[in-house]
Amino acid sequence: MENFMLWGEQKLEIGRILEALFTENQFMAAMIVDDKGRIVSISETYLKVLNLSREEVIGRPAKEITPHTRVMNVLKNGKAVVGYNWRINDHNMIASTIPIIQEGMVVGAFAYSVFMDIWNAQDTIENLITEINMYKDEVDNLYKAKYSFDDIIGKNEAFRKVKKFARQVAQHTISTVLLCGESGTGKELFAQAIHNQSSRSRFPFLRINCAAIPENLLEAELFGYEEGAFTGAKKGGKPGKFELANGGTIFLDEIGEMTLTMQSKLLVALQEQEIERLGGRHPIKVNVRVIAASNKNLENMIESGIFREDLYYRLNVVRLDLPPLRKRADDIPLLCQHIITHLNCRLHTGTKKISSSALEMLSTYAWPGNVRELENVLERAMILADMEKTQVLDERHFMFIKKQLDLCRAAHDQQNLKNAVREFERDLIEKALQDADYDRVKAAELLGIDLSTLYRKLKKYGYSA
Ligand SMILES: Nc1ncnc2c1ncn2[C@@H]1O[C@H](COP(=O)(O)OP(=O)(O)O)[C@@H](O)[C@H]1O
Ligand SMILES: [Mg+2]
Known part of the structure; x- marks a missing residue:
């Protein structure tokens, strides 16, 4: 056997290399066929995969042993087939077949397969695909508005008006547009729907969460920067969201979190309809519709001096107040239905409906997290029901919010009691006044209270003094 020079003084026999590669390699299954496609040599690993002995295989046509083999094509065409996928006895393999050519003639073929499962290649690929899809979604989310008005569910009177x-x-x-409402009331949903319904829908929709980005980065995010504007600035600079959104809409979420300095810079950009990149020397014209959202009371913030009044007026051209879910409890059944359908797709659950007693229970809850919280609560309940193999959500599936529910109920009952007492008192006073021919001194006597107390109560119930 000829010696094969590697480097320096190291010498390895080609035969030894082949043996190591071919016979001892546990990660590769390999065989050699002659010009007729008959197996002349096969590796231990391949035999193991086939679950056959050497005697059962040698001399037999490869096609009989592994019907998927491409050796016949390779022998016929003299061209290698590289990297095809195949599956044998629960193993995923990546296979290649190479012709063996001697003096211009195809004298045989070398076929080898690598186990994807041994490498974990399949997992790796699946993970990569998931990751790519995630980035795709991210990019879509970055520049596109997904939702339209049809996705906004609600029949409640006040909600329909908004x-x-x-x-x-x-x-x-x-x-x-300024969108005001507690967290989870659908501000982002409205922002996207407005963009999609507008003549700008073909242009980008960009969202920026002012609370999530530290102040020193927010300016660069919004307005971009030029090369060398600061240490670490990217070569060639970077456009900001205002530039990227040109022609479209920018959604400034949680605007109340912006610092006063940034507020001034934003105000200038809105007034001038142009921005200046950090470290830039020329203003850049931008045509962008601004939709801002806040779950904080901006008026109070103006009073406390932490929100600029002039910026507020600039943003508050059109204002939409999204009602909290507890003020539109009549929408809970419809929202549940909508959310359950959506979640069934995502969770692969088979929830069909929600019982009326469960719905009634959910209607008494205060929903501090609004529709977002309703989504989360339903998701948990659906998973619980699914584990029980039940298709109807019932009160028992919502026991994890029982404590909060009881608190809400107690507050609710207390409110009811107060109202009942008020009504009773009011009726008594009304009746006493009638009996006393509207003589207040007499009425106070009938009621057994001081005149001054009667006056106070009359005022409380809206009677003129
Ligand atoms: N009226 C609605 N109809 C359907 N889904 C809604 C509605 N309001 C809110 N949602 C859903 O609730 C979640 C929170 O809404 P989002 O717009 O992010 O709220 P916010 O920006 O006010 O915090 C989202 O998943 C959204 O799709
Ligand atoms: Mg939001």
Whole structure:
């Protein structure tokens, strides 16, 4: 056997190399066929995969042993087939077949397969695909608005009015919109729907969460920067969200979290309709519709001097107040239905409906996290029901919010008691006044209270003094 020079003084026999590669390699299954496609040599690993002995295999046509083999094609065409996927006895393999050519003639073929499962290659690939999809979603989310008005569910009177107004705003104006509402009331949903319904829908929709980005980065995020603007600035600079959103909409979420300095810079950009990149020398014209959102009371913030009044007026051209879920409890059944359908797809659950007693229970809850909380609560309940193999959500599936529910109920009952007492008192006073021919001194006597107390109560119930 010829010696094979590697480097320096090291010498390895080619035969030894082949043996190591071919016979001892546990990660590769290999065989050699002759020009007729008959197996002349096969590795231990391949035999193990086939679950056959050497005697059962040698001399037999490869096609009989592994029907998927490509050796016949390779022998016929003299061309290698590299990297095809196949599956044998629960193993995923990546296979290649190479012709063996001697003096211009195809004299045989070398076929080898690598186990994907041994490498964990399949997991790796699956993970990569999941990751790629995640980035795709991210990119889509970055520049596109997913939701339209049809995705906004609600029949409640007040809610419908807001939705109708938002639709008109989207269609008929290009003005700045301020969305106010507690967290989870659908501010982002409305922002996307407004963009999608507007003439700007073909242009980008960009969201920026002012609370999530530290102040020193927020300016660069919004307005971009030039090369060398600061240490670590990317070569060639970077456009900000205002530039990227040109022609479209920028959604400034949690605007109340912006510092006063940034507020001034934003105000200038809105007034001038142009921005200046950090370290830049020229203003850049931008045509962007601004939708801002806040779950904080901006008026109070103005009073405390932490929100600029002029910026507030600039943003508050059109204002939409999204009601909290507890003020539109009549929408809970409809929302549940909508959310259950969505979650069934995502969770692969088979929830069909929610019982009326469960719905009644959910209606008494205060929902501090609004629709987002309703989504989370339903998700948990659906998983619990699924584990029980039940298709109907019932009160027992919501026991994890029982404590909060009881608190809400107690507050609710207390409110009811107060109201009942008030009504009773009011009726008594009304009756006493009638009996006393509206003589207040007599009425106080009938009621057994001081005149001054009667006056106080009359005032409380809205009678003129
Ligand atoms: N009226 C609604 N109809 C359907 N889904 C809603 C509605 N309001 C809110 N949601 C859902 O609730 C979640 C929170 O909404 P989001 O717009 O992010 O709220 P916010 O920005 O006010 O915190 C989202 O998953 C959204 O799709
Ligand atoms: Mg939000």
